[in-house]
Amino acid sequence: MIRFIAFLFAFAVAAPAFAQGLSNPAALTAQAPAIYKVKFDTSKGPFVLEIHRDWAPNGADRFYNLVKNGFYDNDRFFRVISGFMVQFGINGDPQISAVWQNANISDDPVRVGNQRGYITFATAGPNTRTTQVFINYADNRALDRQGFSPFGHVVSGMNVVDALYSGYGEGAPQGQGPEQDRVQKEGNAYLMRNFPKLDYVKKATITP
Numbered sequence: 001m002i003r004f005i006a007f008l009f010a011f012a013v014a015a016p017a018f019a020q021g022l023s024n025p026a027a028l029t030a031q032a033p034a035i036y037k038v039k040f041d042t043s044k045g046p047f048v049l050e051i052h053r054d055w056a057p058n059g060a061d062r063f064y065n066l067v068k069n070g071f072y073d074n075d076r077f078f079r080v081i082s083g084f085m086v087q088f089g090i091n092g093d094p095q096i097s098a099v100w101q102n103a104n105i106s107d108d109p110v111r112v113g114n115q116r117g118y119i120t121f122a123t124a125g126p127n128t129r130t131t132q133v134f135i136n137y138a139d140n141r142a143l144d145r146q147g148f149s150p151f152g153h154v155v156s157g158m159n160v161v162d163a164l165y166s167g168y169g170e171g172a173p174q175g176q177g178p179e180q181d182r183v184q185k186e187g188n189a190y191l192m193r194n195f196p197k198l199d200y201v202k203k204a205t206i207t208p
Contacts, residue, residue: 021069022096025103032057032064037155040072041202044164047157048207049119056108056151059121059129063151064206066131071096072204076191078178080166080198085140087122088201089132090180092188101184105129108149114140117154117161123147135161164199 021028038049053060066072071091079087091097106127114120114136122132126147135154136143154161168177178198182190191198 022071022091023099025100028065028069029061030065030068032060036064037207038063038067038152039205039207040157041205042077042160042164043199043202045157045160047160048155049152050155051119051152052112053151055111056149058105058108059149059151062105062121062129062131063133067204067206070204071100071131072201074188074200074202076178076183076188076195076198076200077164078180078183078191078195078198079134079171080164080168080177081137081170082166083138085134085136085138086161086164086166087132087134089122090183090187091131092191094185094187097184097187100131103130107147108151110144110147110149112150114143114148114150115153117158118150119152119154120148120150137162165197167197168195 032051032053034053036051038051040047040049051060051063072089074092075088075090076092077086077088078090091100104127107123107129112118116136116138119133119135120143121129122134123129169175171177172179178191178195
């Protein structure tokens with residue numbers, strides 16, 4: 001299932017990830033702190049997100065559990081559209097992607113707007129958020145009316161987010177970028193073979 005964001009119209013290693021609990025989404029339901037930070041070390045450098053649980057508790061909790069268990073490590077920024085947003089969150093290991101593809105969480109009301117630097121879950125419709133997220137490059141408040149609920153924002157390193165490779169543009173079939181179904185089924189092998197310039201997450205860590 002392709003995760004759309006409508007706007008008006010090294011491989012992941014399976015054994016360690018599964019050992020950390022990613023094979024059982026139903027078990028990863030810890031409540032996140034009221035406010036927490038996540039440092040992303042990427043191929044372009046580091047950036048830090050500050051997550052606010054009161055903005056979107058379901059989203060903040062899911063993100064907390066994914067980061068804590070290493071879901072985003074080695075993931076590619078597979079959809080980068082200049083002036084709009086950068087999307088990531090399909091695991092590089094197809095076995096893990098398959099487990100999480102339908103591990104949906106309930107929607108959160110939109111309490112803050114989709115502004116530049118704010119992070120939000122992607123969705124395929126009501127109550128279908130799983131693991132994919134995007135960071136807004138611009139003021140995309142039109143997304144608020146469509147139910148996209150931000151749960152945090154970049155507090156340092158927005159220049160790194162801005163610099164993520166965007167040369168492939170929109171994903172197939174609308175554009176020349178990666179096809180999400182193939183990312184789900186083939187993982188990093190597909191992306192590294194066909195889209196070698198994509199930037200990626202080296203490590204995501206919850207910080208004080």
